[in-house]
Amino acid sequence: MVNDQKQSVNTQNSDIQRVRLFINGIVQGVGFRPFVYRYALQNKLTGTVLNDSQGVTIELQGLENQLTSFISQLKNSPPPLARIDLFEELYIPVNPNCSEFKIIESQQQSQAIVIVPTDKSSCSECNNEVLDPSNRHYQYPFTNCTNCGPRYTLIKALPYDRKQTSMGSFTMCKTCGVSYKDPLDRRYHAQPVSCPECGPQLVLTLQDGQALAHKEQALTECIERLESGEILAIKGLGGFHLVCDAANTDAVAKLRVRKNRPAKPFAVMVPSIEMAKMLVTGCEEEWQLLQSQERPITLMNKRLDNNTLICERVAPDIDKLGLFLPYTPLHQLLLSRLNRPIVATSANRSGEPIITCAKEIQSQLNGVVDAILDHNREIINACDDSVVQVIGKETQVLRLARGYAPMSLPLKQTLPETVLAVGAQQKNTIAFGFNRSLFISPHIGDLFSLEAESYFESTIDTFKALYQLAPQTLVHDMHPDYAASRWCHRYQVRHPNTKRIDIQHHFAHVLSVMAANRYTKPVLGFSFDGTGLGDDGNLWGSEAMIASPKGYEPLAQLAPFKLIGGEQAIKDPRRVLLALLLMQYDLEQITAMQLPALEKLSTVQLTNLTKLWQSPNHGLKTSSAGRLFDGVAAALGLIETTQFEGQAGMLIETAANRLTSTPELFTLTLVDKQWQSGELMAQIVKAIISQPLTEQRISQISAGFLQALATAITQLADKYPDLPIVLCGGVFQNRYLNEYCQSQLQQRNHQVLSPGLVPINDGGIALGQLWYAICRGGQ
Numbered sequence: 001m002v003n004d005q006k007q008s009v010n011t012q013n014s015d016i017q018r019v020r021l022f023i024n025g026i027v028q029g030v031g032f033r034p035f036v037y038r039y040a041l042q043n044k045l046t047g048t049v050l051n052d053s054q055g056v057t058i059e060l061q062g063l064e065n066q067l068t069s070f071i072s073q074l075k076n077s078p079p080p081l082a083r084i085d086l087f088e089e090l091y092i093p094v095n096p097n098c099s100e101f102k103i104i105e106s107q108q109q110s111q112a113i114v115i116v117p118t119d120k121s122s123c124s125e126c127n128n129e130v131l132d133p134s135n136r137h138y139q140y141p142f143t144n145c146t147n148c149g150p151r152y153t154l155i156k157a158l159p160y161d162r163k164q165t166s167m168g169s170f171t172m173c174k175t176c177g178v179s180y181k182d183p184l185d186r187r188y189h190a191q192p193v194s195c196p197e198c199g200p201q202l203v204l205t206l207q208d209g210q211a212l213a214h215k216e217q218a219l220t221e222c223i224e225r226l227e228s229g230e231i232l233a234i235k236g237l238g239g240f241h242l243v244c245d246a247a248n249t250d251a252v253a254k255l256r257v258r259k260n261r262p263a264k265p266f267a268v269m270v271p272s273i274e275m276a277k278m279l280v281t282g283c284e285e286e287w288q289l290l291q292s293q294e295r296p297i298t299l300m301n302k303r304l305d306n307n308t309l310i311c312e313r314v315a316p317d318i319d320k321l322g323l324f325l326p327y328t329p330l331h332q333l334l335l336s337r338l339n340r341p342i343v344a345t346s347a348n349r350s351g352e353p354i355i356t357c358a359k360e361i362q363s364q365l366n367g368v369v370d371a372i373l374d375h376n377r378e379i380i381n382a383c384d385d386s387v388v389q390v391i392g393k394e395t396q397v398l399r400l401a402r403g404y405a406p407m408s409l410p411l412k413q414t415l416p417e418t419v420l421a422v423g424a425q426q427k428n429t430i431a432f433g434f435n436r437s438l439f440i441s442p443h444i445g446d447l448f449s450l451e452a453e454s455y456f457e458s459t460i461d462t463f464k465a466l467y468q469l470a471p472q473t474l475v476h477d478m479h480p481d482y483a484a485s486r487w488c489h490r491y492q493v494r495h496p497n498t499k500r501i502d503i504q505h506h507f508a509h510v511l512s513v514m515a516a517n518r519y520t521k522p523v524l525g526f527s528f529d530g531t532g533l534g535d536d537g538n539l540w541g542s543e544a545m546i547a548s549p550k551g552y553e554p555l556a557q558l559a560p561f562k563l564i565g566g567e568q569a570i571k572d573p574r575r576v577l578l579a580l581l582l583m584q585y586d587l588e589q590i591t592a593m594q595l596p597a598l599e600k601l602s603t604v605q606l607t608n609l610t611k612l613w614q615s616p617n618h619g620l621k622t623s624s625a626g627r628l629f630d631g632v633a634a635a636l637g638l639i640e641t642t643q644f645e646g647q648a649g650m651l652i653e654t655a656a657n658r659l660t661s662t663p664e665l666f667t668l669t670l671v672d673k674q675w676q677s678g679e680l681m682a683q684i685v686k687a688i689i690s691q692p693l694t695e696q697r698i699s700q701i702s703a704g705f706l707q708a709l710a711t712a713i714t715q716l717a718d719k720y721p722d723l724p725i726v727l728c729g730g731v732f733q734n735r736y737l738n739e740y741c742q743s744q745l746q747q748r749n750h751q752v753l754s755p756g757l758v759p760i761n762d763g764g765i766a767l768g769q770l771w772y773a774i775c776r777g778g779q
Contacts, residue, residue, distance in 0.1 A: 017064055018047070018094045021071070024055035024436075025085035025410070028160040029117030031146030032056055033103050034188040035079045040101040043070045047098060051106040051159040055086070055114045061098050080147065081120060081293070085410035086436065103183065106159040114158055115408045115437070116466060117151035119237050119383065121295040121327035125186060130329045131336075136175065139216060141330035142200045142377065146190045148293070149328075152406060152442070153238045153383050154192060158466055162191040166378040173198035192377075200377035202330075207369060209362055219330075222373045223337050230370040231255050233347050233361045237328060238383030238402055238442075239354035240347035240361060242369065245340065246310040252343060253313055258368040260350050264644035265315035267297045267322040267385065269344040271335035279309055279341065280321050285390045294403025295327035296386035301657075310341050319654040322387065327402075330375075346384055351446050353455040356382045381462055382455070383442045391738050397757045398733060400429060400764075404757055405442035406463075409767075411518070412436075419773045420460070420471035422484035423766035424505065426645075427759070428456060431766035432463055432471075433774050438515065439463065440758070440767055447483035457487065471498060475769040478502040479533040503772050505532025505765065506543040507552050509728040512768030514549070516758040520775055522548045523753065524555075524720045526713050529729035529761070530626030530645065539563070541624030542675070544716055546723065549775030556716060558628060559583070559674040560621040564612050571642050573630035574598060575609060580631050581685065582613050583678030593689055597634045625709070625731045628677055632705050635685055636698050649734050655702035656736045658695065664704035668712040675712055680705075706734070710741040717750050724751040730761040 023032075028051050036049045036058055045062040060067055071089070078084055122130075126145055129137040137143040144150070154166040162168055172180060176195050179187040187193045194200065196215075204218035205211050213221045222232060226244065229251045233240045242259065244251040246268050256262055270276045273291060280300035282290075290298045299320045315321050324344075326332040335342070346354045347361060347369075355361055356379040358372050387399040400407060418434040428444040441463065444456050463469065474492065476485040485502070492500050503511075509532075510525030527543045534540035544556040561579045569575040574597050581590050587610045590598065598606065612618050626649070633639040633648035638655065642648065656663075666683045669676050687701050717725055725745055732738045745752055758764045 015063055016061060016094050017067060018059065018061040018092050018098075019067055019071075020090045020092050021058040021060065022055060022088040022090075023058070023074075023084055023086065024114060026081065026083040026115045026117060026408070027056045028114050028158070029151045029191065030081035031079045031188075031190070032082055034146065034183050034185075035082075036074065037101060037103060037183040037188075039070050039073050043067075043073075045070055046101050048102050048104050050104045051114075051161070053114060053158050059092075061094060081117070083115075085115075085408075103189070106161050114160075115439075116155060116158070116406045117160065118294075118405060119150050119153050119402050120148045120293045121325075121403070122329055122332065123148040123293075126329065127332055130332060136195055139333060140196045140199070141202060141219070141328070141333055142192075142194055142375070143329045144190060144192050145186045146188065147186070149190070149192050150237050150377075153379050153381050154377070155466070156380055160191060165191055166380050167192045167194065170194055170199055170377075200375045202373060202375050205358065205372045205374060207362060207366065207372070209358070212371065218373060219333060219337075222371070223334065225371055226338060226342065229254075231258065231368065232371050232373055233355075233358075233365065233369045234330075234334070234344075234373040235358070235375055235379075236331070238379060238381070239356045240372075241344040242347045242365075244343050245338075246314055246343045247308065247340060249311040249313060252311055255343065255345075256313065259345070261345075262643050263316055263647065265318060265320070265322060266343045266345045267324060267387075268310060268314060268341045269324055269326065269331065269335060270341045271326065271339055273325065275309070275341065276323050276325070279303060280323060283390060283393075285393055285395070289388055289390065289395060290323060290325060292403075294386060295325055296388045296397075296403060297322045297324045297399075299387070299389040299398075314343060317654070318650045319657055320389075320650070324385065349451075352449050352451045353445055354382050354384045381442075384445075389733075389735060391735055392742060394754060395757065396733070396738075396755070397759050397763075398761065399427070399443045400440065400757070400759050401443040405429075405440060407440040407757065409438040409440075409516070409518070410436060411438065415774060416777075417472040418469050419473045419475065419770055420469075421475040421766040421769035421773065422456075422460075422488060423769070424477060424762035425479070425482040425484065427762035428452075428484065429759075429763050429766045430456070430460055430463070431770040432467070432469060433770050434467065434469060438767065438770060438774075443763060453483050453487075456483065473499040473501065473773050475501045475503060475773045477508070477533070477765070477769075478504050501773050503769050504535060504552075506534075506540055506729065507545070507547060508765045508768035508772065509760070510545065510547045510552070510726050510768065511549060511771045512758055512764035513726045513728050513753050513755045513760065514547075515767045515771035516756040516764075517753050519724070519753065520549055522546055522723060523726050524717060524723040525552070525726040525728065526732075527726075527729045528625035528731035531622065531624055534623075539620055539622040539624060541622060541626055541729070542628070543623075544713075546720070547726075549772055554673070556670055556673050556675060557623040558625060558677040560623045561627075561677060562613050562619040563622055563627070564609050564619055566620060570627070570630070573627075573634040573639055573642055573648060574601060576627050576631040577634040577681070578606070578609055579613055580628075580678050580681040582610065584682040593685060595635060595685065595688065596637055596693075597640070600640070623677075625729070628681075629731070631681060632684060632702075635681070635688055636701060637693065638698070646730065646733070649731065652702045652705065653734050653736045655695075655699045656706055659699040659703045661696060661700060663707055664700045666704045666708040668708045670712065670716065680708065703736070706737045707740060709737060710744055713741055714744040714748065717745060718748060721748075721750070724753050726753050728755065728760040728764070732760055
């Protein structure tokens with residue numbers, strides 16, 4: 001969306017005219033000024049171009065047809081990484097002394113509104129130089145240009161200039177200086193530009209910081225250690241990875257033990273698209289994503305014959321593999337020499353932020369890594385790897401981070417105040433609204449530790465500093481004990497003139513998709529996830545509602561069931577299974593079913609759990625679709641103990657994808673605004689005990705369960721044919737469910753709003769909160 005605004009001032013009656021252009025959007029750190037310079041020369045124009053905190057300002061002088069040609073070129077063919085949101089033209093008096101076109105020094109103003117550029121993977125030109133023995137960037141791990149490389153992760157302040165980045169401490173050599181100052185060079189004003197003579201360098205150290213090797217030798221010894229089965233921490237753009245040989249079963253097992261990550265899938269980096277095709281299958285959209293400049297971790301279907309390149313423990317028991325390609329010259333050099341897949345997972349303690357400096361590796365991951373491949377380019381702003389998948393033909397972002405974030409969404413109107421939305425407790429992001437934009441931060445993570453809360457607060461401080469912001473309205477989840485909610489309370493105490501608004505979790509989910517579309521009319525929203533505090537004090541998670549920014553009307557949810565033992569039920573899904581069955585049967589009937597999942601519990605355990613379920617004073621109730629998945633997975637024998645969030649959903653989806661026959665037919669009925677969850681579980685259990693539970697039988701039941709959910713959604717949608725549909729919440733990351741649901745809805749001519757690149761999980765909550773506050777005018 002580009003807002004064109006034109007104003008005129010009388011000039012002398014002459015063929016020569018002068019125009020001032022103001023351009024806002026993603027226009028800094030993307031080679032915009034050299035692009036402008038080249039267009040100006042092509043059109044024989046004189047004038048100036050500069051960066052400031054507001055964007056890019058251009059003054060052009062020349063004949064009318066030359067000016068018209070320039071403006072058309074710039075609007076229609078901007079730099080590849082640029083996005084123009086605002087284009088203002090103001091005709092001003094001719095300057096008789098203007099005889100050339102110049103790029104002039106950047107200027108800093110009171111409040112920045114220019115968009116922070118995101119980090120991009122190495123371009124093909126830089127990659128070729130790194131592999132060319134005759135090039136001065138040969139084998140240099142920090143090669144970049146205006147079309148690629150780090151941006152957000154090294155910015156200290158705006159406007160985007162070298163002195164305001166972590167490259168400010170590196171003085172350019174003469175040769176780099178010549179490239180930097182040549183408007184026709186690919187590295188003209190490329191702020192991170194450097195070479196082996198003047199730029200950052202590698203160092204390989206032991207866990208205690210003792211240096212083992214430097215520069216090229218550091219990379220050589222790193223490769224040797226990986227080949228011998230060691231685990232290394234390797235510094236990337238926005239943080240460290242923990243890395244090991246993906247084919248080495250012992251190394252992967254060792255990493256799982258050391259990181260305390262028994263089952264959650266690891267991401268895998270591969271040296272080339274050719275090797276990726278040996279590991280996974282995919283559609284055209286998936287291959288394009290894998291090779292895009294964002295270089296996200298892309299979830300794709302495992303090949304069945306990939307058994308030698310990676311070991312089973314990389315992604316056990318599921319049919320997806322998260323793959324990504326090298327996105328820096330360092331990764332390219334490492335992978336091209338190894339010529340094998342590597343596990344590359346975020347370096348952090350479980351549930352904590354990604355680590356950005358070697359000292360934190362030494363203190364926090366003592367005993368986890370065998371060595372550290374470090375470098376001396378400081379990471380100013382941490383940024384994890386983005387994670388995506390393809391649903392239908394569209395990209396669904398599961399983790400909004402490197403390459404995509406900070407994300408900005410342009411608005412048509414200027415906002416009257418600055419609003420800060422602080423997001424959810426899990427998969428946290430924050431969002432700001434000011435001027436003509438909505439901004440979403442990169443993924444912060446779960447806010448269950450002091451380190452995570454500190455990272456959350458520092459991210460807020462980063463954006464406040466970059467844009468000189470003072471929030472006038474805060475928006476947070478209605479749960480009072482969430483870390484972000486508590487922060488808002490503390491902030492308001494220190495700044496009593498700040499307004500504070502709370503909003504229900506699942507309503508915010510729906511609004512996030514509306515915000516992605518800048519949509520304000522009513523929608524029919526289905527918000528299915530693991531948990532969120534409801535208006536009645538119970539834990540919700542399967543909410544159907546008519547929603548607009550003004551409010552929402554509940555239409556349906558799963559019939560609430562007890563979490564026997566509270567948090568213990570989330571870790572032990574057999575308790576969820578038991579609670580759902582107790583809604584339909586007594587314990588004697590349940591025991592007679594001889595369900596393998598429950599037979600592993602003793603009679604005493606079952607009796608005690610049943611007493612807890614019967615107690616009116618015990619246990620929260622939940623309508624969580626995520627917990628229903630837990631119960632179904634437990635009944636099918638797919639899971640006994642939940643080892644990571646969403647595990648049950650992944651296992652059920654994997655089973656459904658293996659279906660080669662007709663799925664079992666189940667019905668999820670709606671009675672008095674409640675989908676009968678206990679009745680559905682009873683149908684599933686009857687199917688389980690009716691015949692032997694073979695792998696294909698598990699697939700039939702899994703697919704039938706997912707289709708029953710989709711059918712229930714479609715039946716409710718049919719009652720509101722004029723309302724656009726929103727599918728949101730973490731449960732709709734289940735590709736089978738999402739695609740089947742959308743297929744059913746589209747067959748009935750329902751419009752489904754796309755979330756675009758906004759996560760439909762809790763990573764999008766902040767944007768929904770922000771949209772709520774903006775649309776209601778801060779009331």
